Amino acid sequence: MLEHLVGTIRYRRCAEVVMKRFAPLLLGMSLVLPCPAGFARGELLVGNKSDDTVWRLSLEDGRRLDEIPSGQGPHEIAVSPDRRLAVVTDYGHQQAGNSLTVLDMGDGKAPRSIDLGAHARPHGIRLLADGHALVTTEQSRSLLRVDLDAGAVVQAIEVGDGVGHMVALAADGATAYVSKIAAGTVARIDLATGRKTHEVPAGEGAEGIEVAPDGRVWVTNRAEDTVTVHDPDTLETMATLPSEGFPIRVVFTPDGRHALVTNAMAGSMSVFDATDPRLVATVALRPEGAESGQSMLGQGPMPIGVIADPVRPRIYVAISGADRIAVIDADDWRVLEFWATGRQPDALGILP
Structure with a gap:
């Protein structure tokens, strides 16, 4: 039966x-x-950096449902909680980008662009409950607050030198955290006052950053092959973990049990116990038969963007050097299949 x-x-x-x-x-x-x-009906959104496009892939089988033009160099994607909007940071190529691309995921309206003016090289992005976006801009050394409906920058918070690259948000939406690649630091921003309250060393090449469900801040330090765990209030380092091969992004599984770190040069993903920080598994991410092209970081598979499915037991990783998405079983950490993408996929968003 x-x-x-x-x-x-x-x-x-x-x-x-x-x-x-x-x-x-x-x-x-x-x-x-x-x-x-x-x-x-779920979809994975994939930003293809070299094609200046966003692909919509079916979460059922990876087939391409649509291709949407973005600005130049789509580097990160954030999806609104109501699934109505997806916002892309247009980082640029040789010439610095200074815009966001807003995609209407419900009505199928044409993409619209938000001009950030002098705030060039937008990269990290998070969406707030009030309809604003937080965006790091490397050249202006700022964390912007952008009104998405009005299409305008409403606040620019100075984060200082050191290449503020990625941003993470506390669960209550009151505090943001910015990783700085060149400085090797992590900064804490009070969004109510619009001021930086703390900045401490994390590790060389601090880039990937995420807030765990328990509130602690995890940072991947790509130039020294470590992941650091920080107190959310003081940014004191609570743990330092090895993650070999250029750790570049970190996310958490929906249940908060595991932290997932992509290692670009090693072509792997490290799986850590998030409550008792320690390595529990390493997943190889080298698609058989796929040629590894030259990416911004070098030659090789180059897994970068990673996202956890909030509904299905699946993890999706953008293999930037092989133009693939790796689909991983979150129950046993097996690679189930690879899906085709455009050139140099990196940014990921999900419509569950």
């Missing part, structure tokens, strides 16, 4: 999740449960 039940469900992966979660309840029952709403 269970085989018949599974056979009635349209999508194989959906069936796997339903069986895992509901098998004890289904034994002895004859009803057929439909796939959870939206499961098969």
